[in-house]
Amino acid sequence: MPIDFVFAVENFLQTIKPKKMLIMETELWPNTIRAVNKAGIPIIIVNARLSKHSMQRYKKVNNLFHFFAKNINHFLCQYQTDAENFITLGIPRNKIFVTGSIKFDLHIDHHILNKGKQLRSQLGSDRPIWVAVSTHHGEERQILVAHYQLLSDLPNSLLIIAPRHPERFNAVAKLCEEKAFKYSRRSKNKQPTNKEHIYIADTMGEMLTIIGAADICFMGGSLIEGKIGGHNVLEPAALAKPILTGPNYFNFSTIVHKLQKHGAIQIIYNPTELANALKKLFKFPNKIDRMGNNAVAVMKMNQGATGKTIDFIQNDVK
Numbered sequence: 001m002p003i004d005f006v007f008a009v010e011n012f013l014q015t016i017k018p019k020k021m022l023i024m025e026t027e028l029w030p031n032t033i034r035a036v037n038k039a040g041i042p043i044i045i046v047n048a049r050l051s052k053h054s055m056q057r058y059k060k061v062n063n064l065f066h067f068f069a070k071n072i073n074h075f076l077c078q079y080q081t082d083a084e085n086f087i088t089l090g091i092p093r094n095k096i097f098v099t100g101s102i103k104f105d106l107h108i109d110h111h112i113l114n115k116g117k118q119l120r121s122q123l124g125s126d127r128p129i130w131v132a133v134s135t136h137h138g139e140e141r142q143i144l145v146a147h148y149q150l151l152s153d154l155p156n157s158l159l160i161i162a163p164r165h166p167e168r169f170n171a172v173a174k175l176c177e178e179k180a181f182k183y184s185r186r187s188k189n190k191q192p193t194n195k196e197h198i199y200i201a202d203t204m205g206e207m208l209t210i211i212g213a214a215d216i217c218f219m220g221g222s223l224i225e226g227k228i229g230g231h232n233v234l235e236p237a238a239l240a241k242p243i244l245t246g247p248n249y250f251n252f253s254t255i256v257h258k259l260q261k262h263g264a265i266q267i268i269y270n271p272t273e274l275a276n277a278l279k280k281l282f283k284f285p286n287k288i289d290r291m292g293n294n295a296v297a298v299m300k301m302n303q304g305a306t307g308k309t310i311d312f313i314q315n316d317v318k
Helices: 004-018 030-038 053-070 079-088 111-122 138-154 164-177 206-214 234-238 250-261 271-283 285-303 307-314
Strands: 023-025 043-048 076-077 095-098 129-135 156-165 183-186 198-199 217-219 241-244 266-267
Touching: 004 250, 030 043, 030 053, 043 183, 043 307, 053 079, 053 250, 053 271, 076 079, 076 307, 079 095, 129 138, 129 183, 129 206, 138 156, 138 271, 156 164, 156 307, 164 183, 164 198, 206 234, 217 271, 234 285, 241 271, 250 266, 250 285, 266 285
Parallel strands: 023 043, 043 076, 076 095, 129 156, 129 217, 156 198, 183 198, 217 241, 241 266
Antiparallel strands: none
16 A cells, blocks of 8 residues: 555556555545545445444544545445444445454464464463463553462463563563563573463464463453553454453454353453453363353354455445
8 A cells, every 4th residue: 555645646546547445444544545536446444343432532533534424435344333333423324334344254274273282282281371462561460460369279370471562572571570470481482381480472473373372361452441442352262262351342342242242251350350260260171161162153153244345345336
């Protein structure tokens, strides 16, 4: 995609001559949209989402959404709630369609599954292992408190912690040292010993492998207040993992509620609740299996958005 300057976009359009412009979710660039619309090229927002939280923020710049309403042809929304939120901001109903969330169509390659199994074998097949992924500043401290409480019941348990941003890898390692946790780092190619209770996943592109090696997954970005609003809980769901999340998941509220309705996710509010949830799950392995199976079932029930989206693009948009 060209930089959002009119001259750059116009040159791109003249050279490539695209038939349609597809924008994923809400990556909306005003100059690009204006130039593409002026060229008579249909613009479609695919997998569009707009949380209530985001809608309230966009109300403050409502003129911007009037611009989008004028220049964008169709909004293919994940859910009816997203559609209603777009309508509230002034998008005409005849431009809005609900096709479902493409995120449910996630396919895990067998190569990734095998890498997860191999890592689990290296970490300890009989060791209780949980993972906290996509964690943020202010969250790891709470997670370490929960793990400390878990160790009182399960002294051999291992926490894999995967910070959201790579520039924070060293800060998390330092925090482990401050809290007197012995740890190892994946980037050092050294497996944790039984005396080490933290494994810092400080590599890139291995999220599914890391989740696959654990028994239980806590999804970060949810135990702190602010603009984050959680992360994609469907990755652990696709891997049949029980999911724990904090209360701040507004960017994935519909998905979380679907998983919660079918007993695949548990919402926790503080480190003690997190520790207690982990203790209960590790005490009753059949519940781990049940929650994981429920998560996979929710995935299967909601698949098909990709096909609906392709059909719309190919057949309905002129």
